[in-house]
Amino acid sequence: MFEQIADSQDALKQVFRRHASGVAVITLNDEQGNPVGFTATSVTSLGATPPLVSFNVARGSSTWPALSAAKFVAMHTLGENGLALAQKMSQDHTKRFLDSDWKFDEKYQLPIFTDATAVLFLKIRQIIEVEANAVVICDALGGLLGEELPALLYNRRGYLIPGKRLTD
């Protein structure tokens, strides 16, 4: 038996409360060469041939001015050791790169958090503005593989790690 939700905003909120997502961190450089970035729960693959990725961003976010002018970004997947990073990258944007938990990579000069479980280097192909948000479509270029740890997840307004596997 279902309970009806007539209001569209309430419906979005309540339905997505039941949806889970993986947690990623997107980083890039602003036009002055300073590192910027944010926690994203919207990163998803958009096909493998060619290898494409999409993610969503609010155009009111602190990272938007840099992102809308950028060519390259780094997408980090986080593991169970990434909780503090996920929280830091979704809070006060002036404090996101003050610690010594990142460095510029040699090839793209993008800021890389060294505790990520993996990093995918992306070239922005297309940005589609939709209302106050944007869908960013990128080509994958190459990556870095870190330690394999249980993936960090977001669900019901909090962070968690995977539990029982239902299939092999």
Added chain:
Amino acid sequence: MFEQIADSQDALKQVFRRHASGVAVITLNDEQGNPVGFTATSVTSLGATPPLVSFNVARGSSTWPALSAAKFVAMHTLGENGLALAQKMSQDHTKRFLDSDWKFDEKYQLPIFTDATAVLFLKIRQIIEVEANAVVICDALGGLLGEELPALLYNRRGYLIPGKRLTD
């Protein structure tokens, strides 16, 4: 320490193996009024004001001809009881609506799987074709709230349920 992955397709595959996602089922009617649908791990919110949703689809998929002509779709979130449904909706498309686990809803006449943890009714606003894929952007209209169960997740090529919560 990171291991370099130079090949872009290999990088996409290996990095996304470490990323997790929630599992949803998208349903709609084809132009003859027959129910069609598929399992999607790319569903994400695209802002709340107005309430928007995006998901990705391969344009070679069995559902694409119907989707590219449709106005409305239903997005279902799945819980731990949704494994068989997630598997069915990603396998042989001729067998996806043979069981009595769904019915047409009264308002939109969309096929609804009755064991979903929630359903969001969506109106397609824009479809952006990218290579062999598409990004579908929808307005949320309203929803149905079912039983709250642990969310079904996909990670490392298999289905699982949430484990330990790291935050409240």
